[in-house]
Amino acid sequence: MRILVTGGAGFIGSHLIDRLMKEQHEVICVDNFYTGTKSNISKWIGHPNFESIRHDITEPIRLEVDRIYHLACPASPVHYQSNPIKTTKVSFLGTSNMLGLAKRVKARFLLASTSEVYGDPDVHPQPEEYHGNVNTIGIRSCYDEGKRIAETLSFDYHRQHGVEIRVARIFNTYGPRMLENDGRVVSNFIAQSLQGKPLTVYGEGSQTRSFCYVSDLVDGLMKLMDGDHTGPINLGNPEEYTILQLAQKIRDRMNPGQDIIFQPLPQDDPKQRKPDITKAKTLLGWEPTISLETGLTETIAEFTQRLKV
Ligand code: NAD
Ligand code: UDP
Numbered sequence: 001m002r003i004l005v006t007g008g009a010g011f012i013g014s015h016l017i018d019r020l021m022k023e024q025h026e027v028i029c030v031d032n033f034y035t036g037t038k039s040n041i042s043k044w045i046g047h048p049n050f051e052s053i054r055h056d057i058t059e060p061i062r063l064e065v066d067r068i069y070h071l072a073c074p075a076s077p078v079h080y081q082s083n084p085i086k087t088t089k090v091s092f093l094g095t096s097n098m099l100g101l102a103k104r105v106k107a108r109f110l111l112a113s114t115s116e117v118y119g120d121p122d123v124h125p126q127p128e129e130y131h132g133n134v135n136t137i138g139i140r141s142c143y144d145e146g147k148r149i150a151e152t153l154s155f156d157y158h159r160q161h162g163v164e165i166r167v168a169r170i171f172n173t174y175g176p177r178m179l180e181n182d183g184r185v186v187s188n189f190i191a192q193s194l195q196g197k198p199l200t201v202y203g204e205g206s207q208t209r210s211f212c213y214v215s216d217l218v219d220g221l222m223k224l225m226d227g228d229h230t231g232p233i234n235l236g237n238p239e240e241y242t243i244l245q246l247a248q249k250i251r252d253r254m255n256p257g258q259d260i261i262f263q264p265l266p267q268d269d270p271k272q273r274k275p276d277i278t279k280a281k282t283l284l285g286w287e288p289t290i291s292l293e294t295g296l297t298e299t300i301a302e303f304t305q306r307l308k309v
Pocket of ligand 1: 006007008009010011012013030031033034035036037055056057070071072073074075076090094113114115169170172173174
């Protein structure tokens with residue numbers, strides 16, 4: 001199959017491309033390299049089944065493809081908040097362009113949505129039926145509301161034009177190739193430990209997240225794309241940790257004497273997050289297989305190698 005991956009030079013997109021290439025698909029990566037890097041896809045450059053196109057998806061593009069994994073969008077708060085208007089534009093205009101493409105070429109379209117559509121949830125864990133608690137005017141809104149309108153557009157293209165859609169609500173995902181400076185919690189704590197700096201916990205560290213290793217997530221995305229269910233379907237690891245527990249875990253493995261310091265909690269930071277993955281289990285036969293311990297070992301090893309260079 002000929003498969004387009006938007007955002008393919010990014011963290012999750014590049015791992016997805018590795019899997020698709022190994023399955024011998026023809027893969028087109030479209031990325032403007034805002035938060036993605038050429039090194040993430042360099043091993044495929046020159047391969048006859050692979051093509052990389054530098055393009056900003058807020059502009060239309062004409063391609064002939066069978067499937068579209070639509071991942072292009074900065075994902076870490078630091079990056080999506082640095083140009084929030086652009087984040088909203090990529091969520092709306094970018095998704096609109098990619099759905100228009102899917103409609104023209106009759107491609108199946110998968111949207112990489114997010115647990116952020118649940119906002120600061122007052123239902124726990126979050127099932128897909130929960131409609132969320134999102135601030136429309138806060139500093140996270142460009143991303144949260146951006147993904148909500150992207151979901152709306154996807155379902156309207158499905159109902160109005162019969163486009164085959166799949167919607168994944170991805171929960172916090174981590175692994176090799178995360179940018180060391182992207183401000184996300186796992187990459188921050190590992191980079192800080194490598195640099196011998198104190199680990200920065202925001203607030204009291206009592207807020208929770210559930211961390212999914214990237215290979216599990218990619219597996220879930222592919223099962224969703226290949227299956228018969230539109231979703232939305234939660235993809236994430238239901239093992240929940242407080243941020244303080246995560247800091248202690250990483251500190252104790254990497255740098256046992258290091259300090260943990262407390263800094264102000266950012267505005268609208270969700271207090272808790274954990275996916276209900278009943279649908280993914282029953283409809284896709286998917287559940288995570290990689291423990292936090294194993295996933296951290298892989299991630300720490302890759303960061304250690306990369307940051308030494
Ligand atoms: P990432 O920032 O590493 O990747 C995003 C990619 O999109 C980058 O390569 C970037 O250059 C590209 N991009 C951004 N704007 C673009 C534009 N206008 N045109 C073309 N390319 C553009 O992030 P990621 O963690 O790999 O996330 C991938 C997708 O998964 C995103 O849509 C994100 O919202 C979603 N997601 C990720 C997580 C997570 O924990 N990593 C959680 C929920 C949802
Ligand atoms: N966080 C933290 N220290 C950091 C970076 C993040 O305590 O150095 C917290 C952040 O406030 C949030 C959680 O870790 O409560 C997860 O943050 P991240 O940006 O990784 O993801 P998101 O908030 O989008 O789930």
